[in-house]
Amino acid sequence: MLKKYIKLNMNEMPYPPPIGIINSAKKGLSNLNRYTSQKSLEMLKNMLSDYSKAPKEHIILSSGSDLLIREMIHLFSKRRKTIVVDPTFFPITQAAKQFAPNTMKIRLSEPSFDLPISYLVDELNEQSLVVIDSPNNPTGNILLKGIEDIVETGAYLLIDEAYYEFSGIGFAEFVKDHPNLAVTRTMDKAFSLAGARIGYLIAGKTFLNDFLGFDTFLPLPGVYAAIEALKNIDYVKKNVNKIIDERKRVQKEVTKMGIGVYPSNTNFLLIKTGVPDAARELKKAGVLVFDLSNQLSSEFIRVSIGTKDENNFFLLSLEKIINQNSFK
């Protein structure tokens, strides 16, 4: 029999979307023999434009924002130095490794994991593509509080704002003034639509031509669900607030255990457990968390905030593995 796990490794929203959104997706399913109409795609872009306060012509849709990040690095790293932070959202590292001929990582260090902006700007004396996730995944902190210092050098700047709804800090509205700025966002997280995979790029003029026709084939159920979600986003605000409250509670409980937990502006927490192979140990206890042994060290985990019951189970499991480790 397959073991059932508490799934806290993908930063998904634990609450399903409202029934109206599910019904819209079903409506899309009943038309599966048809391609998504241009009209639906235009409607989705219009709504995302209103939501993000960025002109519609600057919005590119895709199945997930990771594909857009990959494409941005593929297209714009060739004759540039690509600068990314470390640790970062894994697809960023992966795409830089695969496509960028010249890369530089900037290590984010404990305890603050802050980005040393002045050192970054000093590096922009040659043509560069800078890719930063803010809030950062997996540290959870906001890396960019402003963009002027970077974009005014002429460097291309791509910001991944997958957790924008949790942080409230975003730069999408600035793309109209800065042709070298682009922002990726997703409806996977705060909108409870991970299964729909609606990601979007809000790109400055410099990048737009290279993305012509990129969004044509988005699946119909996902597009219908996204449109319905954007019609009434109150549920998003409600769920985000619930997650933030839970995140604060979990953070407090973890702090009581005497281990490291870092401030977060997302729906997950970075925890330094002090336990080697912590993710594997938690899996044995029935909880899936994101293993950071390839980015930080094996004592670090990234745990998504789930429902109250899921979080309680995680806290009990974490305490158990910490106690077991202290007797080793």
Add this chain to the structure above:
Amino acid sequence: MKRIGLIVNPVAGMGGSVGLKGTDGNMYKKALEMNAKPITPERTKEFLSYIKNIENITFFTAPGRMGEDYLREINISFKVVGSISENVSAEDTKKIAEEMVKKIDLLIFVGGDGTARDIYDAVGLKKPVVAVPSGVKMFSSVFAVSPRAAAEGTDLKEEEVLDIDEDAFRNNKLSATLYGYLNVPYIKRLLQSGKEASRTDKHTMEDKEGIARHIIEEMDDEILYLFGPGTTTKAITDKLNLSKTLLGVDAVFKRKLVGKDLNEEGILKLLKKYNKVRIVITPIGGNGFIFGRGNKQFTFDVIRRIGKENIIVIGTESKLRNLNCLRVDTGSLEVDKTLQGYIKVVTGYREEMMIEVRC
């Protein structure tokens, strides 16, 4: 009143600048013949100068240059324990530590891995220990990251004591053995981690090859390169078909070896001869030291003359992954401060990582 024991190994670290990799056994005499200067006096004084509320401490110390002399200089009360021989040895360290252990709450020793091993033999886990780094190797995690860091100590925790086989070290092999555990005050952020073994997996080897390719492609025939110890630097000289000492400092000019297993004096001579010089070094895996551990031939005087802008740091991503930052402990706070901030590390072919240097 806190009761603190102080034992200074007066010969620890003397082999570093003359390239002897340690002063265990007969190497001390050799170090003297090579005009090596003692480094423990400065390290001990620096350590003592950072201790807070020193007036609330009763010191128990070894006689003369094994501790008494330094406490006398700062004019505080202390009690001398036991006697020492004229030519101090490991036996003196052990004997004094054994005599002292019942009288104290905390033992401070100034030395390197060899001293840590002697302290372990005498004290074991009976009393907590603060280790002031003053040796050549100092790969044990018992050591604080600097004398200043060592001065901050309170809670207890066991930390491992590593010792390096010095004979193997001199013969170009690095072999660390877990010798035992000592109790140390819990100042995790100020304690170094023990040395990690060099990795030999496929990715790491590919990264080292990439680093070597990158560095060789960037090499300038007008510049003298001083390659520090380690398998990562050796990958470069291997690619150049040069026979480098694994644990020493070697010099390369126009892709030819012009100096092998250099000590400070040898390096300074080359600095007079060559106008443009660059150091190529790799951090120690596990603790991130780029200067001050295992490569004492690069003294603070050498580093000051060459300058931060001429230091090339190389290291694989797998090594850097476990490091929160790089560290320096050159013996000069002023030089350490010039090295602070972010530095670029070449991690592969056309791949770099910018990482913070702390002291």
